[in-house]
Amino acid sequence: MTENGVYVYAFIPEGEVLSADAVGVGSPPAPLRLVGEGRVIAVVSDAPPQLRARRRDLMAHQEVLLRLSDSGPVLPMRFGAIAPDEESVRAQLSGSQAELLATLSHLEGAVEINLKALPAQNALAAVIAEEKNVRRLRAAVRRRPDYEANVRLGEAVATALSRRAADAGKKVLHKLTPMARAVVPGPEVHGCALNVSFLVDRSESDTFRATAQRFADAHRERVELRVAGPLPCYSFVSSQNLRTPVAGG
Amino acid sequence: MTTTMYADEVAPCPPRAGTLYDVLELILDRGMVIDVFIRVSLVGIEILKIDARIVVASVDTYLRFAEACNRLDLERDSGSTTIPELLGGGAAKSIGKRKVRKAAESVGDTVRKAVGSGDDEDEDEQEERPKKRRAPARDGASRRRRAEA
Structure with a gap:
């Protein structure tokens, strides 16, 4: 898959969709995608090489989360979380689904x-x-x-x-x-x-x-x-x- | 949607940038952390400081405060003395260069006036040494000179 890992932005409830042109960190900005099949899904993109806390990438992270929160509850990740691959994101989702769901419902609205x-x-x-x-x-x-x-x-x-x-x-x-x-x-x-x-x-x-x-x-x-x-x-x-x-x- | 408001200053940057400026520590220090995920190294981060206007506890800062205090009773429109100006240099917003219109008044009058009239931000800050009357106003060149201390 991607050699630099998977950048994770947020967890959201299933059923949310991304706009087709949604992009995240990196230059050029990496397209966003969803990972997971359960009741909670992750918003991710390919991680750029040598990611650092640059202004551009901080803004991109924030922007993704702001857009997501316009359409529903969002569990934001701290800036800079990189999973080794999509498989580990799925494992995380299935392992802590109940807890993630509970927090998402707290944040609803x-x-x-x-x-x-x-x-x-x-x-x-x-x-x-x-x-x-x-x-x-x-x-x-x-x-x-x-x-x-x-x-x-x-x-x-x-x-x-x-x-x-x-x-x-x-x-x-x-x-x-x-x-x-x-x-x-x-x-x-x-x-x-x-x-x-x-x-x-x-x-x-x-x-x-x-x-x-x-x-x-x-x-x-x-x-x-x-x-x-x-x-x-x-x-x-x-x-x-x-x-x-x-x-x- | 997301904006940042300031109590008494116009935001120096567009709202989005202003937002980042004020919430940087949340983006970097809050939000969910998953142990098995790697966290990007924050070494060498381009830190966007919260503000250049912080009150720094140092002798140098104290002396600037003291200077400003001493200046207050010699200048009429001291209500515009702001901490950025005290800390000097780049963070200070540029203020007008109009000359002070009237001679200095008594201490009590000046303070009362400054408190009452709020900020007259266009007024120039003229440099003045303690215990001396104002020399004829020049064009602002000397206004940040430090009191001899």
Whole structure:
């Protein structure tokens, strides 16, 4: 078959079809095909030689999953999963069919929305106005400008920006959690005060985003919120994590 | 369909690209993993950093914050001071070069004004040394000069 193995994008329920021109990773992009006969099938393509996490291939992976999620539940694979051959994909499907089916039914009609809270970008004046400690250190610097005092002032500003973003992140998490089917913390991202993914009914995703946007508008001097989605349900692929509450916030 | 929204900034790239930018860690660190499948090596990955605007805890960053703080009371339209500008260089969005219109006001007025008026993003950031009045505004060439520290 293919010498580089089989790139696996996702598992979907039987009965879904691919559009004839659907393509995936590689250059030129490899045509997609379906593998499996059971109640769950895999979306695959030939793997390109020397696959790496290039921007082009990351986009292709994401694009395939987005298209699939337009037409039904999708269990997304992490980027870069390569099976030795189609036979091993079939073996995997038959071996874990029940579990895959259970997760797919959990994800039916749902999308992932990711929320990141970062320190606000235009908040220096607000920090000075509202943070006593910063005001005090700033006054000290003005009385006697020196290196140490400047470092202390700058550190206080940085700390205040992070804390304000984290506090606002907790608030928005509290507000949005009741609107979601499930919530899980995202991977650690440097500089983010909060990174969290919500499993949301597809029909509710506009309302969800609008709520987040209203919060962002009202708290722009404390936090910069970034909302991404609707996304494939990357963070909800295990039926175990569907009820995991967010730790701490 | 999938878009990324920003709290207060226009997205720098088309929505799809913006989406990748913000969800990279999900594509790489979430999603189903099957033990018997090989995972592509992420060594040498072209990392697309989440953002150039992260707050970095270093003395250098602190000094820039402090400088910006000190500048606030000498400049009128300090509400436009953004972290990208503080961190300097490429990530900073270009801002207008209009000259500051009025002389500096008192500290209290300036801060109150900056807080109240939000972001007047077109206003230039004029360089100013602590404790000195503004020299006649020049055409922005010196605006990122660091305070002597």
